[in-house]
Amino acid sequence: MDIIASYGTLLIIIAAAVGFFMAYGIGANDVANAMGTSVGSKALTIKQAIIIAMIFEFAGAYLAGGEVTSTIRKGIIDATPFMDIPELMVLGMISALFAAGTWLLLASMLGWPVSTTHSIIGAIIGFALVAVGSEAIQWGKVAGIVGSWIVTPAISGFIAYLIFMSAQKLIFDTDKPLENAKRFVPVYMGLAGFVMSLVTIKKGLKHIGVNLGTVEGYALAIGIAVLVGFIGKMAINRLKIDPNADKQMHFNNVEKVFAILMVLTACCMAFAHGSNDVANAIGPLAAVVNIVEHNGEIAKKAALAWWILPLGGLGIVVGLAVLGKKVIKTIGEGITHLTPSRGFAAELAAASTVVIASGTGLPISTTQTLVGAVLGVGMARGIAALNMGVIRNIVVSWVITLPVGAALAIVIFYILRSAFGV
């Protein structure tokens, strides 16, 4: 108890710093995944991708980022055993953030694909194990997370497959692909706008104090969707169509239409990523702030301090601006025959899955959904080459991230404990 009383401000500052560090790592590494397909298919330049990512990551974090936070904070470990020893909870959350951030940066430097979400979950499990023992961990929830390694890619893969096949049926496999692209692409745009605005309205707006009823929410979402589709149609009409590009199917021109759509899905993806992954950085931070502000009392339900979400969003944006450029740049070259239409199917599916999962509070990894979505488009025979070996490695990394995050958190936790003399 003394610790929290005497070092309260210091603890909050430390937690904020490591939370920012974690968010920085997320921005620097994960965002490249999120923006990768857009840059790879040449729908966006790197500069455009970074600007879009900055705006929408922040918006996603701020408008729709609140829901997952509570899952990480309360879902993985049971707070009850910590009631008498809140200082351990505080130190533990700090070490979890530090461990996850370290692992994230280390892995990125070594080029390993790790899930930020799983690093933080592993780290939280780790410190809880040594702080109070295995009974504090809600193993059922952990099993759910392990299950999400299969379920999430499956869902996003399925959605991606459906989107890709519908584009095939409606646009590519028709007599006049170009005309059909002009007709249907605004519909896809509206769909993307709908998913994004619906989740923002239903889950996010209450964090900034706006509450809308179900009917109003849906009406507004549909309204935004129609507006987005309309703007998209205007953008498409301004497109220069080159009649000589290819004689038979006009696919080059069709891809130009899809490239416009790709800009929108890139926004979606950044938004979804922000809404889901910012929680990784701020969840534990929010827990620390809560405990300190209530003088060691672990509240069952507590409001998020106003500055926490913006801090996480800012961390992601700064990380992206400073380090993200390099990572995104590597994407432009070397990527497969990835056209806007394929990239779009993968991205919209991944974004929808993340946004939906973010809405239901399941802490899923953006990497997982993207891998799943890319596989889905591949299954529809839409992507020329996928490297199954790498996919296998990524799946392995999902599994090892949990124990590594846990081990790191345990080490840091012991160091912090001796430093504060608990």
Add this chain to the structure above:
Amino acid sequence: MPSNAFLGVFAKSPIKPIEEHIKIVHQASETLIPFFNHAFKGEWTEADALRVQIRNLEREADTLKREVRLHLPRGLFMPVERTDLLELITHQDKIANKAKDIAGRVIGRDLEIPESIQADFLAYLTRCVDATKQASEAINEFDELLETGFRGREVALVEKMLVELDAIEEDTDEMQIRIRKGLRNIESELNPIDVMFLYKIIEWVGELADIAERVGSRLELMLAR
């Protein structure tokens, strides 16, 4: 920071290099037309310059073929079978090899083609080059095929192109019979060894079309899966 591992998911696609390869291969076979035009007139220095050009194209094709083979690692998830792609590019490459052999053999002997069959020979050669061109065009639909997931309208389009390729190849067979007959009528007046070589060259030119057809049937097999 090293390249992101997630991006490693996207392997380098061999589709573009395969399209590029057949374009070069077709160029090599196409160059045989000006080559023979010079050979007809006995302009051997100009012809040799074109032979060098064909050889260079063949080498370029070889490099590209090797690259495709190297960049096609196991564990790639492709809309087409990996072995099919490897076989396709092997067959494609044979067109360039054949073109190089023809030019080399003609230059090596300063082989004169008798005037009475020159017109027929040129028509025959042009038709064979048509076949490689048709094959090249069909292969160049590859990325469009991919776009449609090897289904529907685009498949029908490519199949039509392949039927056309078959027709061209049949044409060349008939032309070959005619030109052999033409050569037989005058063979007593010519150097017997030259005649042997001429028969060989005629056969090889015909093989250009044969191989082109084989490339087409490889593509057809992929469509059938």
